[in-house]
Structures are given as structure tokens and as C-alpha cells.
Amino acid sequence: DTEVTQTPKHLVMGMTNKKSLKCEQHMGHRAMYWYKQKAKKPPELMFVYSYEKLSINESVPSRFSPECPNSSLLNLHLHALQPEDSALYLCASSQRTGTETYEQYFGPGTRLTVT
């Protein structure tokens, strides 16, 4: 099973709301990723978790707060977002990070609209 699941599929939130995005995989992968994808653009890396520890934060604003409670689950907590944060948020996982190449498996994404 090479499935990464994400919930919710769609989310509309106001600029003062707090919400969370959830990502889950049961492939035994130890690396998980959050990407942001604007319309007609490639995905942009936001965060990388390796063995449940944050290893990369690509200068993402603090209104985005990732969390990796266990090896199967990845959350992205959202607070005080701006309309320009509206995008497709993709989660991915890979066997691990390292000097070998491990392909990343992507979830279907959460379409976020900030009003």
C-alpha cells in the first residue's frame, strides 16, 4: 500500500481562525514533508520531518506550525493566515532522508481557501 491520506479535502477559513491539516501514512516511512502549491506552479517545500524530528524549515512564517506526533502522522496547524496562503497543501512521505534517493509518495492534498 503506497497511500498517503490527507484530511480535510477542502478547507475554508477566516483570517482569525485556527485550523489543522492532517496527513497519515502506514508504509513505515520515517520522513514526511509538507509542500505548498499555488495554481499552475510546482510544489514548494515547507517542512521536512525525519524520524519525527523537524529537520528542515524553509523559512516558513510562524502562522504555519508543523507537528509530528508519531511516525505515521503529520499535522500542520494554521493560525492567523492571510488570503495569499490560499493554496493546495500537499503532504508526502519517503522511506527516509539520506544520501541515497528515496522516492516521495504524495497525498491528494488539502485545498485551502483563506477569506
Place this chain on the structure above:
Amino acid sequence: AQSVTQLDSHVSVSEGTPVLLRCNYSSSYSPSLFWYVQHPNKGLQLLLKYTSAATLVKGINGFEAEFKKSETSFHLTKPSAHMSDAAEYFCVVSDLTGANNLFFGTGTRLTVIP
């Protein structure tokens, strides 16, 4: 530094005709390269990957790609396009410094005309 350039932002083919999506890469060392496909409002699906084994890589759904070091290219081909192939295609190079970062091309939108 790693990067990829997708030479066409949009390719249009007729159903049943061959598909060619072009990608050139730049890498400081022997790269790992991927092609991903994204159907509208969906996540990305891995089509195929090259990791320094055979230079001709076969993927899912009849797609294949050939790694040509002399031309720094990794073009994606398919002998006969299906309507279901209409999607956005991303050529991707992987960071081998330990972080497993992916560097995406800007994408090629494939349209298949019935």
C-alpha cells in the same frame, strides 16, 4: 546545485500519437531524476525514476524516459497518447546531500485531443 528545466510549458497531441515531454537537468553530481504526474485537483503520482542504473527507465502507464548524460536530458515519452494522459507533468531532480529535497521543474501541461 540541482535544477531542472522543462522546455515546454504546454504540449498538445492527438489521441494515439506519440508523446514527448522534454527536460534538461543541472547537477553537481550524478543526479537522481523523477517524473511525476498531477491530474487536475489531485496529488502527485510518481511515473518513473532514474537512480544511475539503466539509462532507459520504464514507468507506469506506458511511459518511459531516457537519461542522456552527454545532453543532460531526461525526456519523457509514450508511444501512443490516451485521453487519460491529459495532466500536468513535473520533471524533478533530487538533492543527494542528505535531505532528500526535490527540485521541481515548472511543469508541462499535456493536452490530448480526441
